Amino acid sequence: MLTDLHRVINTYWTQFLYLLPKLGVALVLLIIAIFVANRLSRLIGGRLQNRSHDPLLAEFLTRLTKWALLLVGLMLVLQVLGMTGVVSGVLGAAGLTAFVVGFALKDIAENFLAGMVLAFNRPFRIHDTIQIKDNKELMGRVAALNLRTTVIQTFDGRHIYLPNAMVLREALINFTRDGYIRPDFQVTVDLGAAGSSEQVQQQIMQVVRASPDVIDEEAHKCYIILDKAEGSKLTLHVYFWTSAEDYRRGVLELKSELMQAVRQRLGELGYPEPATVG
CATH class of the missing domain: 1.10.287.1260 (Helix Hairpins)
Structure with a gap:
C-alpha cells in the first residue's frame, strides 16, 4: 500500500x-x-x-x-x-x-436585453424628464439605467424602479430631448361692454413676453388661440415656449407664474368679472 x-x-x-x-x-x-x-x-x-x-x-x-x-x-x-x-x-x-x-429567468433576461436596446437606442439621457404610458405617476427625471431597471426620480423625491422591458414596450414621452417645450394654459374672461378681444390678447402677450424665461423667436413663437366665445365671455388658449432643461422648475413654475401674472393684469384692467386662468 x-x-x-x-x-x-x-x-x-x-x-x-x-x-x-x-x-x-x-x-x-x-x-x-x-x-x-x-x-x-x-x-x-x-x-x-x-x-x-x-x-x-x-x-x-x-x-x-x-x-x-x-x-x-x-x-x-x-x-x-x-x-x-x-x-x-x-x-x-x-x-x-x-x-x-x-x-x-425569462423576466431577468428580457429586462437585460431591453436595457441593452435602451442603452444603444437612447430614447432618453440622464436627467431627462420622461413619462411612461401617459401616466402622471410614472413621470420624473431619469436617474439611472441599470442592467435590469430604469430608475426615475419623481418631482416629489420618490425613486421608481421600472423594468427595462416595460420602458421599452410602453409609450414613452420625453419632455426635454429637444431642449425646448411649449406649455399652454387657458384664460376665460368676460369682456363686458367696453372690452375687446384684441386688447385682452395684447395684454396677455405683453405679460408672457415680459418673462425672461419665455423664448419668443422665429422658430418658437408665442401665440394665442380663441377656443370659445359665448356672448361677451371668451376662452383663450395661450401657448409659449421655454427651455426644457429643468422641467419642474423651468416649466411648471414658469407656467404658474405666468398664469398668476395674467390674472393680475386682467384684474388691473377692470374687467367686470375676474379672469379665470387654468
Whole structure:
C-alpha cells in the first residue's frame, strides 16, 4: 500500500513539475488580461464620455468591453494549460446554457436585453424628464439605467424602479430631448361692454413676453388661440415656449407664474368679472 501511495504521489508530482511552467505563464497571462481589461475599459469609457456625451451608453460599453476582454484572457489561459477540450466545451455549451438560463429567468433576461436596446437606442439621457404610458405617476427625471431597471426620480423625491422591458414596450414621452417645450394654459374672461378681444390678447402677450424665461423667436413663437366665445365671455388658449432643461422648475413654475401674472393684469384692467386662468 505504501509503495502504491508513493508511486501515485510521484506521478502527480512529476505532472505538477511538468505543468509548473505552463501554470506560471497562465498566471502571468491572467494578470495581464485583468490589467489590460481594466485599463482599456477605463480608456474607452473616458473617450466615450468625452465624445458621445451619453453616460448611459458609455457606461454600458465600458462594462461590456471589460467583461469581453476578461473572457478572452480566460480562454487564452485555458489554451496555455492545454485545456482545449474545456474551451470547446465552454463554447459549445454556451448556447444550451443561455437557453436554459433564459427560460428559467425569462423576466431577468428580457429586462437585460431591453436595457441593452435602451442603452444603444437612447430614447432618453440622464436627467431627462420622461413619462411612461401617459401616466402622471410614472413621470420624473431619469436617474439611472441599470442592467435590469430604469430608475426615475419623481418631482416629489420618490425613486421608481421600472423594468427595462416595460420602458421599452410602453409609450414613452420625453419632455426635454429637444431642449425646448411649449406649455399652454387657458384664460376665460368676460369682456363686458367696453372690452375687446384684441386688447385682452395684447395684454396677455405683453405679460408672457415680459418673462425672461419665455423664448419668443422665429422658430418658437408665442401665440394665442380663441377656443370659445359665448356672448361677451371668451376662452383663450395661450401657448409659449421655454427651455426644457429643468422641467419642474423651468416649466411648471414658469407656467404658474405666468398664469398668476395674467390674472393680475386682467384684474388691473377692470374687467367686470375676474379672469379665470387654468
